[in-house]
Amino acid sequence: MAESATLAVDAKAKALKAAGRPVIGFGAGEPDFPTPGYIVEAAVNAAQDPKNHRYSPAGGLPELKQAIAEKTLRDSGFEIEPQQVLVTNGGKQAVYNTFATLLDPGDEVIVPTPFWTTYPESIRLAGGVPVEVFAGPETGYKVTVDQLEAAVTERTKVLLFNSPSNPTGAVYDPEETAAIGQWAVSRGLWVVTDEIYEHLTYDNVPFTSIAAAVPEMAEQVIILNGVAKTYAMTGWRVGWMAGPVDIIKAATNLQSHATSNVANVSQRAALAAVAGPLDAVEEMKTAFNRRRKAIVEGLNAVPGFSCPTPAGAFYAYVDVRGALGDGHQHQTSAELAGYILDEAEVAVVPGEAFGPSGFLRLSYALGDDDLAEGIGRIQQLLAR
Secondary structure (H helix, E strand, O other), rough: OOOOHHHHHHHHHHHHHHHHOOOOOOOOOOOOOOOHHHHHHHHHHHHHHHHHHOOOOEEEEEEHHHHHHHHHHHHOOOOOOOOHHEEEOOOHHHHHHHHHHHHOOOEEEEEEEEEOOOOHHHHOOOOOEEEEEEEOHHHOOOOOOHHHHHHOOOOOEEEEOOOOOOOOOOOHHHHHHHHHHHHHHHOEEHHHHHHOOOOOEEEOOOOOOOHOOHHHHHHHEEEEEEEOOOOHHHEEEEEEEOHHHHHHHHHHHHHHHHOOOOOOOHHHHHHHHOOOHHHHHHHHHHHHHHHHHHHHHHHHOOOEOOOOOOOOOOOEEEEEEOOOOOHHHHHHHHHHHHHHHHOEEOEEEEHHOOOOOEEEEEEOOOOOOHHHHHHHHHHHHHOO
């Protein structure tokens, strides 16, 4: 099992920075904003209430599960009941719980590629087999139904769906989403849909929940989500999975033995977040949109780089194949990322972490000044 490549890059960047080197990190998908004040205040109040000093139900506080059900209807257009929700220690535990619950050894999961680095590892931990289906920049990093159909075997059990996407920022439009969902239903597949970037879309591009787009998949869909990205709460560690009652019950049993309940103070903070307004989200989106335009323009000015404009999340996924291979110093994007870190003191994540070599992921969830300085260093280094 490999370590998380994104966290490894981020840790190395922070270690170098602590050692006095002026490293700029584009590695971690972590908003640079503080958690909104009303959420922090809810946590402070919760810490002072003795009822939060004790164990709580392994599946989550009842009031938080109710709020998540209401939020899912509001934001995804998909109706669920509180008993269909399991509150997890961050989005990663929701991913792990889901595949551990769904998969038997040898079951195959179709994974549109580029993918978030944790997906295939969680699938393998559950005894499953990730089946990569690659879509490059030529198709906007979005797979087609024909590609998915070509990947199906008698062992295929699950389709993973992530829109807006980490690492590419791709967003499937309503028609594309519905077509993929209808195909999955026709094939009798489970669909695991990660909607954690649902509120981060730009240029009036809509977010479409595949669960709402194809209601007939209600008994074979699991929604993954959390508060980390939308509310700048990466360190609070609250995510959730929502799906059919029997799946949620089984996953809750697993979690009861693995970690038990999520920290009560964090759950109270999450309750304030999901039940509260989205004003802070809109403020962050304004900044992310500004940075999105700046990073795309800057990366496209680098020789051999080609960066499509992402429609969602806060990542730029740049095609660097024009800067690799014959006539160039580096053969892989991993080598290029190492060179950029060593020579320009800028940390980026190579495409090998998300699928094929030939790409770099840069998070633009960092300050404007650091973004401009970091991209400027890359330009100067590779202009040589």
